[in-house]
Amino acid sequence: MITRSPADLQRARQRDAIPLAVTPDWQSQLARALRDPHALCQRLGLDPAWLPGAEAGHRLFEVRVPEAFLARMRHGDPHDPLLRQVLPLSEEAQPAPGYVADPLDEAAHTSARGLIHKYAGRVLLIASPACAVNCRYCFRRHFPYDDNAPSRAQWDETLEHLRNDPSIHEAILSGGDPLAASDRQLAWLVARLDAIPHLKRLRIHTRLPVVIPDRIDAGLLDWLSDTRLQKVVVLHVNHANEIDDAMIAACTRLKEAGATLLNQSVLLHGVNDSVDALAALSERLFEAGVLPYYLHVLDPVAGAAHFDVPDVEARKLVASLREVLPGFLVPKLVREIPGEASKTPL
Numbered sequence: 001m002i003t004r005s006p007a008d009l010q011r012a013r014q015r016d017a018i019p020l021a022v023t024p025d026w027q028s029q030l031a032r033a034l035r036d037p038h039a040l041c042q043r044l045g046l047d048p049a050w051l052p053g054a055e056a057g058h059r060l061f062e063v064r065v066p067e068a069f070l071a072r073m074r075h076g077d078p079h080d081p082l083l084r085q086v087l088p089l090s091e092e093a094q095p096a097p098g099y100v101a102d103p104l105d106e107a108a109h110t111s112a113r114g115l116i117h118k119y120a121g122r123v124l125l126i127a128s129p130a131c132a133v134n135c136r137y138c139f140r141r142h143f144p145y146d147d148n149a150p151s152r153a154q155w156d157e158t159l160e161h162l163r164n165d166p167s168i169h170e171a172i173l174s175g176g177d178p179l180a181a182s183d184r185q186l187a188w189l190v191a192r193l194d195a196i197p198h199l200k201r202l203r204i205h206t207r208l209p210v211v212i213p214d215r216i217d218a219g220l221l222d223w224l225s226d227t228r229l230q231k232v233v234v235l236h237v238n239h240a241n242e243i244d245d246a247m248i249a250a251c252t253r254l255k256e257a258g259a260t261l262l263n264q265s266v267l268l269h270g271v272n273d274s275v276d277a278l279a280a281l282s283e284r285l286f287e288a289g290v291l292p293y294y295l296h297v298l299d300p301v302a303g304a305a306h307f308d309v310p311d312v313e314a315r316k317l318v319a320s321l322r323e324v325l326p327g328f329l330v331p332k333l334v335r336e337i338p339g340e341a342s343k344t345p346l
C-alpha cells in the first residue's frame with residue numbers, strides 16, 4: 001500500500017493543480033505526471049461526488065497520469081474510456097472472491113533478482129520498477145518492486161542465469177515500464193544482452209510510447225538501432241482514443257529503428273467491452289503500423305474486480321469481431337493461468 005504524508009499530498013496537490021504545457025522532454029513529463037486524485041477530478045471537471053472514491057482507491061494504489069495522456073480524455077465525462085483506466089474508485093477497496101495480490105503467482109517464478117522465468121525459451125527482466133501511468137487493473141499493482149530492482153552488480157548475477165542457459169533465445173524487458181529507465185541504463189543492459197550468443201530476440205513490453213510519445217527520442221533510438229538482436233515492441237493500448245498523431249509518430253520512429261510492433265490489450269468493463277470499441281481499436285492500431293496481438297481477459301488482481309468481463313461475453317465479442325474485421329486484425333483472446341506453459345486461448 002502507498003503511504004504518503006499529509007505534507008507530501010499537499011505538495012502534490014499544489015503542483016498538480018497547475019496545468020503544464022507538454023514539453024518535448026520526456027523525463028520532465030514523467031516527473032510531472034499528475035499524482036493527486038483531487039487534482040485529477042478537478043482538471044477533468046468531474047462532479048465532486050467522485051472524489052471520496054478516488055481518494056480511497058489512491059490510498060491503495062497511487063494515481064499517476066502523464067499530461068500527454070490526460071490531454072486525450074474528454075472533459076466532464078467520468079465514463080471516458082481513458083479516464084476509467086486511471087481513475088481510482090471506492091470499489092477497489094472491496095474484496096472479491098478469487099481476486100488476490102499476485103494472480104499470476106510470479107513470486108514462485110522469480111529465480112534471480114529482477115528475473116521472472118515462466119515460459120520455455122524466454123525470460124522476463126524487470127528493467128524498471130516505475131511506470132509512467134498507474135493502470136487500475138494492473139496485475140502487478142501489488143508487485144514487490146523494491147525487492148526486484150537490481151543494482152548493476154546484481155544485474156551481472158541475474159544475467160549469468162541467461163548466459164548459462166542456452167535454451168533462452170529471447171529476453172523480455174518489462175517492469176513497471178522498462179522505458180521508464182534511463183537510456184544510459186538501458187543501453188548498458190542491452191549491450192550485455194547483445195553479448196550473449198544464444199539470445200536472438202529482444203522484446204520490450206511498454207506503455208510509454210502511448211502515454212508519453214516523446215519517450216521515443218534520439219537517445220532511445222540509438223541503443224535500439226545498435227543491437228544485433230531482433231526487436232519486438234509490444235505496446236499496451238486498450239482504446240482507439242489512446243492513439244493520437246504523436247503516438248503514431250512514435251510508432252513510426254520505432255519501426256524505422258527496426259522494431260516489429262504488436263499490441264496487447266486487456267478486455268475491461270466500461271472501457272472496451274463492445275464490438276465497436278474493439279473494432280475501432282484494431283483499425284486504429286493498424287493505421288499506426290501496429291498489429292493487434294493479444295486481448296487478455298482480466299487477471300484477478302485484488303482491487304480490479306469491477307473491470308471483469310465474463311468469459312462468455314468475451315467469446316461473443318471476439319466472434320463478432322471476426323465478422324467485421326479481416327483475420328489479421330482480430331487479436332487472440334487469452335488468459336494467463338499460473339503454471340501453464342503458455343497463455344491459454346479462450
Ligand code: SF4
Nearest residue numbers: 131134135138176207
Ligand atoms: S505495468 Fe503496465 S499495466 Fe501495469 S501500471 Fe504499469 S503501464 Fe499500467
